[in-house]
Amino acid sequence: MIIGVPAEVKIAEKRVAVTPSGIRAFVQGGQKVLIQSGAGLGSGFSNESYIQAGADMRPDPTTVWADSDMILKVKEPLPQEYNLMKEDQIIFAYLHLAADRKLAETLVKKKVVGIAYETIQTDKGSLPLLAPMSAVAGRLSVQAGAYCLEAKTGGMGVLLSGVPGVRPAYVVIIGAGVAGLHACFSAVGNGARVTILDINQERLDYINDVMRGGVTTLMSNEGTLEEEIMKADLVISSALIPGATTPKLISRELLKKMKLGAAIVDIAIDQGGSCDTSRPTTHEDPTYVEEGIVHYCVNNMPAAVPRTSTMALTNATLPYALEIANLGYQKAMKENPAIARGINVIKGDVVHKAVAKSLGLPCVSLS
Numbered sequence: 599m600i601i602g603v604p605a606e607v608k609i610a611e612k613r614v615a616v617t618p619s620g621i622r623a624f625v626q627g628g629q630k631v632l633i634q635s636g637a638g639l640g641s642g643f644s645n646e647s648y649i650q651a652g653a654d655m656r657p658d659p660t661t662v663w664a665d666s667d668m669i670l671k672v673k674e675p676l677p678q679e680y681n682l683m684k685e686d687q688i689i690f691a692y693l694h695l696a697a698d699r700k701l702a703e704t705l706v707k708k709k710v711v712g713i714a715y716e717t718i719q720t721d722k723g724s725l726p727l728l729a730p731m732s733a734v735a736g737r738l739s740v741q742a743g744a745y746c747l748e749a750k751t752g753g754m755g756v757l758l759s760g761v762p763g764v765r766p767a768y769v770v771i772i773g774a775g776v777a778g779l780h781a782c783f784s785a786v787g788n789g790a791r792v793t794i795l796d797i798n799q800e801r802l803d804y805i806n807d808v809m810r811g812g813v814t815t816l817m818s819n820e821g822t823l824e825e826e827i828m829k830a831d832l833v834i835s836s837a838l839i840p841g842a843t844t845p846k847l848i849s850r851e852l853l854k855k856m857k858l859g860a861a862i863v864d865i866a867i868d869q870g871g872s873c874d875t876s877r878p879t880t881h882e883d884p885t886y887v888e889e890g891i892v893h894y895c896v897n898n899m900p901a902a903v904p905r906t907s908t909m910a911l912t913n914a915t916l917p918y919a920l921e922i923a924n925l926g927y928q929k930a931m932k933e934n935p936a937i938a939r940g941i942n943v944i945k946g947d948v949v950h951k952a953v954a955k956s957l958g959l960p961c962v963s964l965s
Contacts, residue, residue: 599923600630602666604659605637608673610881612640612904615670615691616919617912618651625652629923632662641908663687670919672911673898674701685709686945688927690919692716692731695942696843696956697870705943706959711927716868717841717950718918718940725840726936727918729776730910732865734900736780736836739863740788742884742899743769743832746861746892751885753892754859756831759789766790770830772818772847772872774801777836777865779808785834786812793826823847828855835872836865841942841952848873853889861892868897931964938964 601624603615614637616624624631633653635645649655656662663669663682671691675683677700683689685708693714695702705712715727725732740758747753747767760766769785771778774796782805785792795818796802802815816822827833827848833856837844844866853875864876871877875888878897885894900907918937922930931938942950947962954961 599667599926600632600665601919601923602662602669603631603633603637603653604662604669604671604679605634606640606672607659607676607678608898608901611673611898611901613672613901613908613911614638614641614643614904615672615911616916617641617909618643618647618653620912620916620919621648621651621653623916623920624923627920627924630654632656632666634659634662638908641904643908668919668923670915672908674698675704680704680708683708683710686711688713688922690715690915690922692868693942694868695950695953696841697868699957702943702948702953702957702959706946706948709946710943711941711945712943713922713927713937713940714841714942714950715915715940717942717953718936719840720936725776727911727914727940728838730914731900731907732775732777732836733780734903734907734910735865736777736782736834737784738899738902739777739781739834739836739865740769740784740790742894742896743834743861743863744788746863746885746894747832747859751861751892752859752887753861754831754857756859758785758832767831768829769793769832769834770795770826771834771836772796772823773836773838773866774798774805774815775836775838777838778834779805781834781836781865782809782813790832795823795826824852824855827852828857831857831860833860833862834865835862837872838866838869839952841950841956842869843956844869844872846872846874848875850874850889853891856889856891858890859892861894863894865899867895871895
């Protein structure tokens with residue numbers, strides 16, 4: 599199989615889908631890898647390092663897409679890449695189709711095989727390819743929130759840690775998954791007072807254990823959620839339903855009840871966001887103020903630390919990408935149910951139930 603790695607085209611996206619060591623693993627397995635010149639520079643990987651690993655360097659994305667059986671990307675294809683796709687080509691990337699109907703319709707029209715990192719799911723329910731970027735986003739969310747609380751962004755001018763004689767900021771985290779856990783680590787490490795909410799008692803028990811009682815854990819319902827958000831200086835939302843649009847947990851009316859100058863970091867913006875007022879922003883212009891609340895809704899947060907993110911992502915994706923390359927996607931999805939769950943579209947049909955439901959499209963059985 600010929601693997602293609604184009605440079606990312608999303609604004610400020612400096613990650614690359616695979617490291618040189620990952621390229622070496624493909625080559626050793628008998629695969630050919632094409633990579634666009636400069637694709638790894640933003641993550642600190644030179645062209646020479648990829649050539650030494652055995653990659654075939656291409657000057658532009660056109661031949662990478664045209665000559666490849668499987669495209670490895672970090673972020674979803676953008677409109678300028680739509681015409682580069684070809685029928686039966688595998689696209690393995692973060693797709694987030696529930697929040698992007700145009701892309702979903704394009705993948706269907708092009709009859710590609712769209713396998714989404716974010717819906718690869720094990721029998722135990724874990725999301726192994728989402729986890730590393732969730733960990734990065736969770737930790738970055740606290741840094742972003744601290745920035746949002748500064749006066750220059752429209753925030754209330756609160757220091758997360760406080761100082762002797764002045765209480766620290768109150769941080770409310772929605773969702774106790776991987777991103778929420780890492781947001782906890784970072785917020786507590788910065789000296790903030792932290793409460794985390796979830797609907798899963800086992801996750802709350804786990805958070806309580808690993809944080810040694812250093813955070814308040816609450817079962818999430820409409821009443822507790824509203825009460826805590828109204829008291830919060832910073833809200834970090836990491837709510838997630840695999841493959842589906844994020845539920846709207848913070849209404850505009852609730853936003854109006856928050857402290858003036860409080861902040862919301864919406865990690866879930868990739869899947870549509872969990873606040874009525876959330877809309878995607880970029881690293882160049884990350885924040886906006888609505889109803890007196892500073893919003894941070896960058897939909898590729900881990901791109902702020904591309905080297906760390908690229909290495910963590912490759913660690914997670916490479917085993918699955920190798921399996922698909924070595925077996926072909928049809929055999930791979932039969933032998934590995936996690937890969938089957940990752941397939942969102944195939945040869946003109948949507949086959950992932952949550953994606954189809956979110957977009958109001960018919961869902962065809964993968965079988």
